[in-house]
Amino acid sequence: MVDIAFLAISGLIIVSAIFALEVKELIYGAVGLAFSLIGVAGLFILLGADYVAMFQISVYVGAVVVLILFTIMLVRRESGKIVEQEEPSRLGRGGALVAGLVALAMAGAVIMLMPGSVEAPALYQVTLRELGRSLASSYAVPLVILGLLIGATVVGGLTLVKVEREEKSDGATQ
């Protein structure tokens, strides 16, 4: 039985990703990335992880893509064509060939080793309440460390981004 939803969502992800890579205008690339990430959220839904799918949309498409868009819009001066197409170098072509061969080998291995009928193992559905409880009890310390990590990432990112302008002689800023 062919699962149409899975095919459609996978198609969306792949097509948007290819679009994001091939298009010349960076902003369109970010839009393609957004659609690709929405497709990933769709995959989460197909797997029954509704909550993760919602936050995938909220965090990735709602925040990360926004950050990418903002950075593209405000850091680049020129509009329109920014990415120039260059002829792929020999190293690049060799790398692409190797990657293609590896992909073919993996696909062949999967097809040859696949049993007659494929059944997904029974999913152990973790309810959100259990997830929250385990986060608060067993994983409390990793959670606090995660909070520290997020904080450190934020501080590090901000420190990298800010530009120290030199003070003028009378202390006036630019």
Add this chain to the structure above:
Amino acid sequence: MVLDVWSLVAIFEILVFLVAFPLLLFGWLMGEKGRDPIRDAPFESGQTRLGEARQRYMMQYYPYLIMFIAFDVVAMFLFTWGLAFLTVSLTQNYLFLIFIVVLIAPLAYALYLSGKREFW
């Protein structure tokens, strides 16, 4: 046909699209066409366009965006905590509060950075 929750969302969205797109198409077909250099100029309240539109306007609020990503992730964890709140003992809830408090310092730093315009 099995119609679970998400299929209904998809059907609803397709319905909205099927109504909105013809509206747009119909309006585009019905309206006047033809380009007029004065009318097609960017709107600047009657003046001719001066300068580029896409500049570095609001870079000083960049820290807010980064904080938003951080708090977005935090909100994900906080909602799971909120769901499990009634079932967990009190001391374990305190650890979650520490999780929130730990993020106050980066927030303060981001606020400080966005207040000082000379950094941008």
Add this chain to the structure above:
Amino acid sequence: MTSLILPAPQEIVNLAVRIITSRTFFEVVFFPGFLNVMLSAAFLTWLERKVLARVQLRIGPLYAGPSGILQPIADGVKLMFKQMIFPELADMKLLMLCALGLMLLAFAPAVAIPFGEGLVIANMDVGLVYVFAVMSLFPSVILLIGWGSNSKYPFLGGLRSLFQQVAYEVPMWLSVLGIVMMTGTLNLTKIVEAQQRLWFVIPQILGFAVFFTAALAELERTPFDLPEAESELVMGWMTELTGPAFMLGFLAMYAKLYIMSALITTLFLGGWSGFGFVPQPVWFVLKTFIVASVIIIIRGAFPRVRVDILLRAGWTRLLLLALANIFVTVALIISGLGWVWRI
């Protein structure tokens, strides 16, 4: 797993009849689905003009139908026939795509909001975060419209809108955390059911205040309507949307107003609960329109907030108030009043 089974060709007519007469079709298309949101959004344009007019001691639309009630239809027809101006520097493909996207996003949360007991299109167990996820997609679409217009006013409007919505989304989520803690569910139907004895606006008064303020900021309404500051930025990020594209954007803004008012009603004002023999959906729609009217009156009563004050207030004071609400909720739950909102 979601699987769509395609029927054999000769059964399609039977299937079509069964679909059209099914309850799901009625819910999706008529109430509480598409036509409900569409007509309510159009009605809200009329309501806004009338209420705002009364606040400002004038009358508002008067001639199109009794008391101007057909004004939205007149506006819609007019906008459909207006020319869509393609500015020379703007990226119209992107703008039209984003205008469509605005419509899709504005209507999307309607599927999860319960209009009555069992009267919800999609009873999601993650309904609340679904609504928030959809709302979080608005800033990127608005940013694209602002950038795609390639003109100073829309671009600034788009940037301001982005920062404003992003700043107020975090307090919005945290203010609802109190309700999630009290009810232990993200399902909007169960949240309404938990308010049978007491509406959440009372124990969660702080959360209600924070959520209402954050919702005003999300809707870009005064006192937070800087992205559309008429005296400063013309129409803000919608400046270069004209004709039918503008109609879509405009309708999307009012649909968003309807959805947010419905969400406030669901979370804090007891949803479809009421007394007497009035049917539940009527209660829900009544409360929603009262909330929308309050939002409209606020537009007429308050001046605009400056952008840096707005952003700073969202990230500091409103966030701290939302966190304070969490502590208040913890205190409430510990004190043993849980029987009030237990289902």
